[in-house]
Amino acid sequence: xxxxxxxxxxxxxxxxxxxxxxxxxxxxxxxxxxxxxxxxxxxxxxxxxxxxxxxxxxxxxxxxxxxxxxxxxxxxxxxxxxxxxxxxxxxxxxxxxxxxxxxxxxxxxxxxxxxxxxxxxxxxxxxxxxxxxxxxxxxxxxxxxxxxxxxxxxxxxxxxxxxxxxxxxxxxxxxx
Amino acid sequence: xxxxxxxxxxxxxxxxxxxxxxxxxxxxxxxxxxxxxxxxxxxxxxxxxxxxxxxxxxxxxxxxxxxxxxxxxxxxxxxxxxxxxxxxxxxxxxxxxxxxxxxxxxxxxxxxxxxxxxxxxxxxxxxxxxxxxxxxxxxxxxxxxxxxxxxxxxxxxxxxxxxxxxxxxxxxxxxxxxxxxxxxxxxxxxxxxxxxxxxxxxxxxxxxxxxxxxxxxxxxxxxxxxxxxxxxxxxxxxxxxxxxxxxxxxxxxxxxxxxxxxxxxxxxxxxxxxxxxxxxxxxxxxxxxxxxxxxxxxxxxxxxxxxxx
Numbered sequence: 001x002x003x004x005x006x007x008x009x010x011x012x013x014x015x016x017x018x019x020x021x022x023x024x025x026x027x028x029x030x031x032x033x034x035x036x037x038x039x040x041x042x043x044x045x046x047x048x049x050x051x052x053x054x055x056x057x058x059x060x061x062x063x064x065x066x067x068x069x070x071x072x073x074x075x076x077x078x079x080x081x082x083x084x085x086x087x088x089x090x091x092x093x094x095x096x097x098x099x100x101x102x103x104x105x106x107x108x109x110x111x112x113x114x115x116x117x118x119x120x121x122x123x124x125x126x127x128x129x130x131x132x133x134x135x136x137x138x139x140x141x142x143x144x145x146x147x148x149x150x151x152x153x154x155x156x157x158x159x160x161x162x163x164x165x166x167x168x169x170x171x172x173x174x175x176x
Numbered sequence: 177x178x179x180x181x182x183x184x185x186x187x188x189x190x191x192x193x194x195x196x197x198x199x200x201x202x203x204x205x206x207x208x209x210x211x212x213x214x215x216x217x218x219x220x221x222x223x224x225x226x227x228x229x230x231x232x233x234x235x236x237x238x239x240x241x242x243x244x245x246x247x248x249x250x251x252x253x254x255x256x257x258x259x260x261x262x263x264x265x266x267x268x269x270x271x272x273x274x275x276x277x278x279x280x281x282x283x284x285x286x287x288x289x290x291x292x293x294x295x296x297x298x299x300x301x302x303x304x305x306x307x308x309x310x311x312x313x314x315x316x317x318x319x320x321x322x323x324x325x326x327x328x329x330x331x332x333x334x335x336x337x338x339x340x341x342x343x344x345x346x347x348x349x350x351x352x353x354x355x356x357x358x359x360x361x362x363x364x365x366x367x368x369x370x371x372x373x374x375x376x377x378x379x380x381x382x383x384x385x386x387x388x389x390x391x392x393x394x395x396x397x398x399x400x401x402x403x404x405x406x407x408x409x410x411x412x413x414x415x416x417x418x419x420x421x422x423x424x425x426x427x428x429x430x431x432x433x434x435x436x437x438x439x440x441x442x443x444x445x446x447x448x449x450x451x452x453x454x455x456x457x458x459x460x461x462x463x464x465x466x467x468x469x470x471x472x473x474x475x476x477x478x479x480x481x482x483x484x485x
Contacts, residue, residue, distance in 0.1 A: 050276040058283035065289035
């Protein structure tokens with residue numbers, strides 16, 4: 001059952017990845033890529049790492065939604081009204097991607113996989129956090145707050161005279 | 177973790193979501209303060225006649241619209257509402273009590289970023305696309321406060337499992353302990369549903385925005401999905417911040433129903449009583465006022481949780 005589900009999702013992920021380069025619209029290409037990532041996230045769910053799987057789906061869909069804005073803003077022919085290609089140097093890129101795919105797939109099949117030792121932790125999410133951050137948890141939490149504050153303040157500074165050109169002292173909601 | 181044998185449980189959850197969506201539509205019709213108001217009985221007939229009209233209406237579309245993406249966009253809200261509903265505890269029962277239920281709910285609301293935009297793009301209408309872009313701008317405004325609100329509930333309960341979060345409110349409801357997070361969550365439900373005052377993506381100033389070109393079954397599906405999202409969001413608010421099925425005398429499912437109905441009615445009543453909030457103004461409020469407040473709320477809750485344990 002799980003193996004079957006895994007195989008189906010693997011095919012979906014690969015096919016959606018191929019579709020990115022086959023479809024002729026930027027919007028379809030973007031969301032084909034999103035489908036591919038969602039299938040990978042579902043694979044992680046099947047492997048029993050719930051947090052990683054769900055967070056992959058969350059991040060990738062958010063990312064693709066934002067990317068759609070920029071891709072359509074900057075690419076020629078976004079709606080696929082004329083034939084378009086996502087590929088430059090068609091033959092070379094095809095050879096490289098097929099070669100990479102074959103090498104990775106063969107590696108996955110031919111490598112002698114070790115048997116499982118030990119058991120998964122009861123709370124996989126907690127174990128994941130411990131193993132990524134371990135004793136540096138406090139530092140990481142501090143750093144994350146600083147990083148986040150940096151993002152917010154950078155954005156605030158960057159947009160204080162944005163599209164609507166408000167003066168920084170304008171009251172909330174005024175100026176439009 | 178529940179196995180495949182428990183999978184049947186999601187079927188009643190799906191049926192319940194559709195019932196709640198229908199009730200939300202009736203409540204919306206009953207509370208609408210339209211000029212030249214009809215009597216209540218006739219107003220309650222409006223959702224049914226509108227549904228019948230849309231079912232019969234032939235789908236009209238713009239030349240060159242992207243049918244596949246439009247269908248994904250129109251079905252999106254309903255599918256997302258159904259997927260969200262499986263982790264919502266209702267009177268002591270949860271469809272699928274995932275260990276990471278809270279993150280699942282969050283991931284599903286992020287799926288709406290894609291589906292709302294696709295609904296706008298797929299119709300090949302300038303107004304629809306304007307609506308889609310407006311939704312993404314709005315999403316950037318509400319998503320971080322929403323994430324912090326969810327995180328705060330998770331921190332206080334010490335778990336990402338929604339049933340554990342309900343259990344942690346045995347003493348005090350989280351709305352008392354973290355009022356900012358509770359309020360932000362309820363308003364975020366309105367925001368990801370594109371519900372007034374956050375209905376700028378479907379605003380009248382853009383001829384209906386996301387809804388401008390949708391007709392027939394597409395429009396019906398999207399509107400049903402919107403009501404379903406509202407209902408599921410209300411049920412999640414009741415579970416995360418109002419103690420879920422907890423309460424004196426009455427059984428759990430009845431308490432969950434009462435609390436969900438209260439939040440749902442508040443959201444529906446808000447619709448016709450608020451002016452639409454443009455995305456750029458919403459952004460200013462969300463990032464300069466609401467976001468610092470939610471971070472502060474998370475900090476206070478973390479300190480309380482760390483010292484209390």
